[in-house]
Amino acid sequence: MKTSTTFTDKMHELAKPLWLRSVNHPFIKQLTAGELPMSTFRYYLLQDRYYLSEFGKLHNLIADQLDDPSAIDFLRKGAEGLKNGEIAVRKGFFTELNITKEEIALTPIAPTAYNYVNHMYAALYRGTPQRAISALLPCYWLYNEIGKAVISKGAPVSLYQQWIETYDSEGYTDSVNQMIQLTNLAASQVDDAERQQMTDVFIKSSAYELGYWQMSLKHENWDALTK
């Protein structure tokens, strides 16, 4: 039985309004109803290919700055697990949707995806490895909450159903729980000021997660900044 409120519980509570908006976002509603245009899902997948590849690299870059063998091991295995899990599932989607290497190479990374990735790098290189761990956590945890929230309803489109199942799976839930533990361990190793910074980047990542659905629905591009 859980006895006390953890650091991650507190961050979760603070981010709740943003997370609820993600869970109830029209992108998720349309996906579960089978009404999300395939062109929008494709757009999302193309942007997320970049995101996931950088997300994997960040695991190793954070591990390079840590001393704790179990934390290093989790992050290195996390990078591998990402390749064999989520990224492998996405490769299947790419084949099904005829997304080629050429198309990937020609796809500009949209501002929101670019900024979210840069935010995580900034947490590491202008901050600390503990802060970067906290910036990575919403990516794991929010998708697990979305998966759990919508799995009972499911989706009538096979690809969308597979997408949901990825985030509700036992393996994914295990990795989320380990990442939560790692974040709590990281928080116990720093002072109050750094814990505040960890909270700040966690909330910002949560805001970027919300923005990511919006980016995908709008097929955001760089004109959004300049027009």
Ligand SMILES: Cc1ncc(CN)c(N)n1
């Ligand atoms: C942007 C984003 N956030 C989270 C996940 C789930 N790992 C993802 N694939 N993409």
